[in-house]
Amino acid sequence: MRMMKMRFTKETIIIKPSSSVVVLMIWFWLSGLGCSQPQQQQSQVPCFFIFGDSLVDNGNNNGIISLARANYQPYGIDFPQGSTGRFTNGRTFVDVLAQLFGFRTYIPPYARTRGRALLRGANYASGASGIRDETGNNLGGHSSMNDQVSNFGETVEQMRRFFRGDTNALNTYLSKCIFYSGLGSNDYLNNYFMTDYYSTSSQYTPRAYASALIQDYTRQLTQLYRLGARKMIVTSVGQIGCIPYELARFDGNNSRCNEDINKAIQIFNTQIIRLVNRFNSQFPGAKFVYMDFYQSTVDLYRKARSYGFEELDKGCCGVGRNNGQITCLPLQQPCEDRSKYLFWDAFHPTEAVNIILGKAAYGSKTQSYTYPINIQQLVSL
Numbered sequence: 589m590r591m592m593k594m595r596f597t598k599e600t601i602i603i604k605p606s607s608s609v610v611v612l613m614i615w616f617w618l619s620g621l622g623c624s625q626p627q628q629q630q631s632q633v634p635c636f637f638i639f640g641d642s643l644v645d646n647g648n649n650n651g652i653i654s655l656a657r658a659n660y661q662p663y664g665i666d667f668p669q670g671s672t673g674r675f676t677n678g679r680t681f682v683d684v685l686a687q688l689f690g691f692r693t694y695i696p697p698y699a700r701t702r703g704r705a706l707l708r709g710a711n712y713a714s715g716a717s718g719i720r721d722e723t724g725n726n727l728g729g730h731s732s733m734n735d736q737v738s739n740f741g742e743t744v745e746q747m748r749r750f751f752r753g754d755t756n757a758l759n760t761y762l763s764k765c766i767f768y769s770g771l772g773s774n775d776y777l778n779n780y781f782m783t784d785y786y787s788t789s790s791q792y793t794p795r796a797y798a799s800a801l802i803q804d805y806t807r808q809l810t811q812l813y814r815l816g817a818r819k820m821i822v823t824s825v826g827q828i829g830c831i832p833y834e835l836a837r838f839d840g841n842n843s844r845c846n847e848d849i850n851k852a853i854q855i856f857n858t859q860i861i862r863l864v865n866r867f868n869s870q871f872p873g874a875k876f877v878y879m880d881f882y883q884s885t886v887d888l889y890r891k892a893r894s895y896g897f898e899e900l901d902k903g904c905c906g907v908g909r910n911n912g913q914i915t916c917l918p919l920q921q922p923c924e925d926r927s928k929y930l931f932w933d934a935f936h937p938t939e940a941v942n943i944i945l946g947k948a949a950y951g952s953k954t955q956s957y958t959y960p961i962n963i964q965q966l967v968s969l
Contacts, residue, residue: 631690632967633766635709638695639736640770642715644682647673647697649715654728656715660918662905666926666939675715676932678939682768684946698739706743712736718775719805726778726785733771737811744815762816770823772856775801777828781849794852802859819875819966822864824857826881832903832912833934857882877966878959879949897930904929
């Protein structure tokens, strides 16, 4: 199928439908960064490669047998191309980054990208995927991080043809590209804390499990480095103990979140920081940036009202308690004003949240969200 190309315009910046002040704020933020009319400028980097799960999947799961699919309405209700397979109402976090980088079109899914189009990047992310191969098997087919790394290896071989076998030229090209990797959420949600399906929680303490994940993740990121990745954004796992799905299942001493999950996540995130430091100090030319989704989501909860959000603990589309017991169903009627919701469904943020977090990570003035530098600085290196 031929992919429709989408040019960013001022109209695509607006989150619709919405009348809240946050929409105007977001529009001006992005306009101020030169993103309202990127067709008049070249992208800041030649290519953008994306690895991850449903938070950034944009259609790789559409053609496989899986419950982790979003290629039906009302997913994509605010996205110009409709239900493409993005697990939100509009743009994902990496769509926002691509726009901030100045790309004229969104980075396409690897499942539909071959040949010369790979020179500008590809999205390998797959809903339900994790660092471990068995993660997400409860939901059906998906591409684990090992699979995604393997797919990038095939991409490098295809790209090599356009450099006439000149490995040095190809490596120089790839060294200018941005790589994004966001894994780990499903290794907890659809593995460690799903005790009726997986046995990992009986095999590992939270600390031992985090170490096992980091050992696998280090190997996977090392493979990407050997394949040419140099500028890499590595994300932490957000406050997944506070998503509608967990709130619908958990009732612990009047707490609004499952802190057992959040504590386990923080152990993993601390080791991600060490991983980034290790790559930057031991791997020649590596410029890895740690992006703290955990702290940024904590701060967003605290400041949510000031951004115009009114619903902080339930999905815009879903079924049951907190709209989180069953995720958004085909043709279900979602909430009317998505800009007032932090969560689109039981698991995923709304486009409004993705824009705020994307802008914060891109131009962060401190190391609270990105370390040791922000994404804009990474681009300029």
